[in-house]
Ligand SMILES: NC(=O)c1ccc[n+]([C@@H]2O[C@H](COP(=O)([O-])OP(=O)(O)OC[C@H]3O[C@@H](n4cnc5c(N)ncnc54)[C@H](O)[C@@H]3O)[C@@H](O)[C@H]2O)c1
């Protein structure tokens with residue numbers, strides 16, 4: 020049955036869900052956003068069928084509503100919903116990166132027609148806005164669900180049936196365990212990435228060539244520091260209790276490491292590094308996990324015009340789809356490395372064979 024689905028917040032995440040639903044279903048999609056440019060873009064590109072600038076009015080006309088605004092704005096929209104009258108049942112979900120305050124507000128909705136099942140797709144980007152939205156953004160990612168007490172299995176199934184086209188894997192958690200885990204693997208690392216960039220900026224006053232040296236490792240570990248500061252400010256304050264606790268643990272750990280360095284305790288430093296490596300390598304790529312599984316292939320290329328295009332062209336001719344592509348290091352005239360990520364082992368191996376056949380040097384991390 021065709022349903023009316025409202026997506027409130029047409030940015031990277033809302034836009035990606037809209038694109039996915041448009042590609043795979045016949046539901047009628049309605050977009051709401053406070054940014055008129057995003058609304059215009061969505062309707063012009065036919066990502067949605069209708070647009071609205073009146074949330075309170077339009078939300079009462081739909082069967083399903085996906086709240087995809089920044090976390091604090093999602094809470095504001097839930098507060099607005101509390102004041103409305105609905106004439107038919109509505110299933111509401113969200114995509115917020117932090118869940119405790121959202122769920123607390125959702126649990127306090129007393130409107131009988133409203134059922135809320137929280138959601139958080141664990142995939143995204145440091146880029147923002149509907150222009151960078153992708154229908155396949157959540158393929159193979161973990162999609163966390165946080166149902167309210169009122170939400171029954173039928174409501175959860177309605178939501179998972181709708182989102183099944185994203186090819187994400189669902190995992191149900193309560194809000195607190197969600198916020199602790201996402202803080203460890205997403206929010207706190209973000210804080211550290213930004214602090215590493217700040218440190219480089221400070222040291223650049225002494226060594227002005229630092230930006231030229233900041234390639235491989237530094238770029239890998241700090242990519243997320245290029246994300247939207249207002250979104251992350253919101254996430255940090257929504258999850259500030261857990262974040263403060265992690266920061267305290269981390270400061271103590273750093274003090275301990277400093278002590279090991281100062282006392283020349285090489286053995287302990289070695290164990291610290293070896294244990295970290297073992298754990299990192301053991302984050303199983305093929306099992307379900309909070310970290311999306313990708314299969315990487317490293318390809319040596321030369322810094323020549325069209326070099327990357329040639330590699331992509333070979334894969335495209337064989338209809339092998341790429342999840343991500345990144346230049347790890349390239350210097351003038353010298354070999355650089357492309358990291359190409361695939362969603363399946365088969366695609367990784369097929370690309371490996373294809374590129375070797377075409378004279379490339381490639382490497383797979385075991
Ligand atoms: N970016 C990621 O990697 C990622 C991943 C998973 C979940 N999330 C969550 O998804 C949500 C959206 O993030 P995004 O990355 O799509 O950001 P985005 O900046 O790309 O999009 C946010 C959209 O919300 C709109 N908006 C702002 N205030 C609004 C309001 N009051 N009502 C309606 N729309 C409003 C903005 O105009 C924008 O179009 C956030 O809650 C974020 O925590 C982000």
Ligand SMILES: O=C(O)C(=O)C[C@]1(C(=O)O)C=C[C@@H](O)C=C1
Pocket residue numbers: 115116140141142143144145146204205206243
């Ligand atoms: O890939 C990125 O750039 C992301 O930051 C995505 C990421 C993450 O930390 O993994 C960011 C926030 C979301 O809530 C979920 C996913």
